[in-house]
Amino acid sequence: MVGHHFTQNHFISYFHLFLVRLNGKYFGTGFTHVPGGNDYRNRSILSYHYYCVTLSLIPVPSNSTIPVFDRVLCDDIEGPALFRSVQNDLAQIGGSAFLTEFGGCENSPICDEQLDWGLTGADQFLQSWAFWGNSYADIRTIKRLSRVYARAIAGKPLAMQFLADQRLFSLSYYIDTNIKQPTEIVVPPIQYPQSSYTITVNNALKWRIVSTNPNIILVEPSDQVLNSKEKAIIGVINIRPQE
DSSP states (O other): OOOOOOOHHHHHHHTSEEEEEOTTOTTOOOOSSOTTOGGGGGGEEEEEEEOOHHHHHSOOOTTSOOOHHHHIIIIIIIHHHHHHHHHHHHHHHOSEEEEEEEEOOOSSHHHHHHHHHHHHHHHHTTOEEEEESOOTTOHHHHHHHOOOEEEEOSEEEEEEEEETTTTEEEEEEEEOTTOOSOEEEEOOTTTSGGGOEEEEEOTTEEEEEETTEEEEEEEEEOHHHHTOOOSOOEEEEEEEEOO
16 A cells, blocks of 8 residues: 555555455456445455465365476466456546455465465565464464555555565665655564664665664665756665674
8 A cells, every 4th residue: 555644544444445345356346446436445445365276176185295287377377367456446446445354364385375376476466465374373374474564655656575594674665755764674673683774775775774663674766866957766675684
């Protein structure tokens, strides 16, 4: 979601309407508009789930990894098709989208593979997500779900990625100098204990850590960008473990 510091009323209003979408609708929901019409486009969210149908049709033992052919169907065809169909729906009806359920199982190679793919796909398509499962007592799952992410972007996002196995985060976006609030990046301490991370940005940006919370990084346009007449300027941020 792109935006900054909603008041409580704005927040409640923005999440007022959820359009429910069932898993497996790869050719669109059939909606032609959000409930209430165009006046509610900026207050509506398309809620959808993702579970690979291929794995339901062709069950794999829980202690096994996903066969190569099934993995191709899930990760290269079925999953991307679902995300793309969501994007196509949004282009037509407006609003935003929220992956409100995926996962649904824990502590097996199959679950690990699908969880990793779902998280990576959500990053690629810039989607908010909610994991389905009981992870409160499982530190391994908690760590897998605790990812670096931008919770507010002062501009138009281009790409966001967190490589969990290497703990590498990257974000790029077109900077909008009309937005006066900074980009905000959340850095979970479980990934970088005692703030053990290194931040690099390109010349278009500058950054600082919130004094009261070392897990929040604020990123703003550099003076060079603020004094520039160029409109299409891209900011790039990278976070990695300290060496």
